[in-house]
Amino acid sequence: MQNSNKTEVKKTKTSKSKVNLQPVRGTRDYLPEKQIFREQAMEKIKRIFEKYGFVPMQTPALEYASVLGKKYGEEEKLIFKFKFGDEELGLKYDQTVPTARVYAANRQTLGAPFKRYVLDRAWRGERPQAGRLREFLQCDIDTLGTYSLAADAELLACANEALAAIGLTNFTWRISTRALAENFLKSCGVADVKLQAAMRAIDKLDKIGEEGVAKELLEKGIGQAAVDTIFSLLKFKGDFDKIRSTIKIDPSVEDALLKFISYLDEFGVKNYTLDLSIIRGLDYYTGPIFEAKAPGFKGTIAAGGRYNHLIELFSGVEIPATGLTIGLDRILEFLKFESKKTKTALYVVGIGKDVIPLVQKFRAEGIPTDLDLMARGLKKNLDFANKRGIPYVAIVGQEELSKGKIKLKEMSTGKEELLSFEQIVAKLRALPQ
C-alpha cells in the first residue's frame, strides 16, 4: 500500500516535469525583443504597401476544406485539415486561395482593379526535420481584375521598397513566364502531357540539385536527350539572346515577356534576371512568375506570379490576377536584428513612498512609464530597469518631492539630476522614439 502510494507520487512528479514547454515543432514563440523587431518590420512593410495603393483585407485562419482543396495540386497534403463536428475545416495554406474566395464573393463591392495587402500567418504541415516553419507570417500584395502586366511589374517595385525598408537590398529577382517555361520544355523535347510533371521536377532544383532533378525527369518518362538539352539551356540563365538562338521562342510568348520586362524598367526595377529554371511550385500560375533570392539566404525571400484562372474556380467567370508574397519570418531570421527591449521610457521607484498617482500623471502626459510593483530596494530596482532596457529611472523621495523635485537617473551614463515633473516630461518627450 505504502509502496503503491510512493509510485503514485513519483508519477505525478514525472508527469509534471514532462510537460512540454516548447512550442509545437515548426512554430515559434516570439519573446519581446524579437516581437518588437518583428512588429517594427511589419509596420514598415505596411507603410510601403499603402504607399503603392494597396489596401488591407484579412481572411480567417480557418477555411472550409473544400475551399482549401482548390488548385493547390501536390501541396494539398501539407494542409492542416480536420473534422470538427460535421464540418471539414482547415488552416489556410497561403493568402491567395482565401483572397480568391473573398474577391469572388464581393467583386461587385470591391470593383476592379482591386489592390489588396495582408500581413497574416499561414500554416503548412511541413516535415519538421527539414527545418521549415509550419506557422509563418506572409506579407502579401495582390492586384485583381486586370490583365495589364504593369500590375505584375508594380508588385516587384513595391516589394523592392518594402524589403529595402527592413534592410534587405542585396537580392535579385529571377523572372520568367509560365508560357516561356512551357515553350522551353517543349523545345527541349518534352511532350505536352508531361509538361506539368517536368515543371514540378525542375522547380525542385534549389532543393535537390541537378542530379536529383535529372533523376526525377527520367523517372517521369522524359528521355535522356530532352533532359540533357534542358540542363544545357538552363546554363544560359539571364541571357535571352543565347536562349533565342538555341530554341524557338513563340512570338506571343516573347512579346509577353518583353512587355513585362519593359514595365519593370518603367517602374525602376533593375535587380532582375531571366531564369528558365523558375517554375513556381503551385499549379495556379499562368503568366509572369518571379522569385527573389539573396546570397547566403537559403530559400526564397519573396515570390509570386500571375494566376488568371484561380478566382474563376470560385466565381465561375475568369478574373485575371497577380500576386506576390514576402516570407517575413525567415527574412527576420536572416537579418541581423537590433531592437529595443521595451518602449518604456521611465521607471519610477518610490523610497518609502507610494508612487502610483505620480506614475499615472506621467502616463497622462503620454510618457511610457512603468513602476516598482514588488516593493524592492533601490539597487534591485535599478538592476531591473537596466535589464529591461528602460533608459531613465525616477527616484521619488519624500524630501525631494516636498520641494517639487524628482531625482532622474540616466541609466546609460549613471548621471543624476533633480528635476521637476514638467522638466522630466519635456526631457522624455524629446527622446527619439
Added chain:
Amino acid sequence: MQNSNKTEVKKTKTSKSKVNLQPVRGTRDYLPEKQIFREQAMEKIKRIFEKYGFVPMQTPALEYASVLGKKYGEEEKLIFKFKFGDEELGLKYDQTVPTARVYAANRQTLGAPFKRYVLDRAWRGERPQAGRLREFLQCDIDTLGTYSLAADAELLACANEALAAIGLTNFTWRISTRALAENFLKSCGVADVKLQAAMRAIDKLDKIGEEGVAKELLEKGIGQAAVDTIFSLLKFKGDFDKIRSTIKIDPSVEDALLKFISYLDEFGVKNYTLDLSIIRGLDYYTGPIFEAKAPGFKGTIAAGGRYNHLIELFSGVEIPATGLTIGLDRILEFLKFESKKTKTALYVVGIGKDVIPLVQKFRAEGIPTDLDLMARGLKKNLDFANKRGIPYVAIVGQEELSKGKIKLKEMSTGKEELLSFEQIVAKLRALPQ
C-alpha cells in the same frame, strides 16, 4: 454517349455554382474599410498598452493538445483539436495558457515582474447558432511574477485608457474576488464540495437568467434554502456594507478585497462596482476577478482576473499572475465606425501618356499614390477614384507636362488646379493622415 457527356458538363456546372464563398461559420472576412478601422483600433490599443509598460510577446496559433488541456475545465470541449501525423495539435483557446507555457520556459530570461501584451486571435468551437465568433481577436495584458494587487488594479486602469482610445467610455467594471465568491456561497449554505458547481451555475446568470441558474443549482443538489439566500444576497450588488451585515465575511477575504479597491482608487479607476455574481467561467482564477459591461452591449467588453496557480502546471513552482482580455472584434461591431476606405492620397491618370515613372516619383516622395492600370477613359477613372475614396486625382496631359504642370483635381469639391510636381507633393504632404 452524348447523353453521358451532357450529364458530365451539368455536374461540373452544378459543382462550380455550389462552391461556398462564405467564410467558415463563426468567422469573418474583413474587407478593406473594416480592416482599416480594425487596424487603427489595434494601433491605438497597442500604444496605450506600451504606455503602461507592457511589452509585446506572441505565441503560435498551434499548440500541443496536452498544453491546451491544462486548466480550462468545462471549456475544453470547445477547443479545435486535431491529429496531424502522430501529433495531437490544437488552436489556442485564449492567450493565457500559452503565455503560462512560455513564461515557464523562459522565466530566467524574462525576469519578474514581467508585463506582456499581445493582440492575437483565439479560436473556440462555439455553436454557430448562438451568434458567437469562433475566431476572434483578443487584446491581452498580463503581469506575471508578483502577488501585488497593484498589478491587478493597473490592468483595469490600462484597459480603461485603451477602451477610451477607441471611443468606448460608457462601461462599468463588475469586480469581486474568488475568495469572496466562495465565502458568500459558503455563508449561503453551499457545501465545500459543491462550490465549484455552484460557481459555474451562477457564472451563467447573464446567459440563462435567474430561473435557469436556480434550476441548475437545484439540479446540482444545492438546497432550496441556500438557493433562495443566494438570490436575495445577489440583489445587494455593489453594497458591501449590506453584504457584510447579512453574511460573515472572513477578515482576510475582506482585506484582500479592500486592498484591491484601494489600488483601483490610486490608479484613478472609478468605474467599478462590487458584484457577487461575478465568478468568471475558467477554473484557473484565484484572486480578484473583473468584467466590464456596457449598456446595450451583449456580453463582456473586457474581463480577467488573478491566476496564481496556472503557471505552476508548467513550471512546477508557484508563479503569481494576473491578466485581462479585451474582446476587440465584438467591440468593433458595437461601435459605430467611420473609417477611410483607403490611405491612397493621389490617383494618377495619363491622357495618352504613360505615367509610371511619374507615379514612382510621387511614391519616392512618400505620397501614397495609385495609377490607372486599365487604360480607361478619364470619366471612368474619376468614377473609380471617387468610389475608392481617393481625395485627389492628377490628370497628366502632354501639353501641360511640357510646361512642367500637372492638373490636380480635388474630388470632394471638383476644383482643378494646374500645379508643378513639387506643389502637388507639398499640398498632399500637408493633408491630415
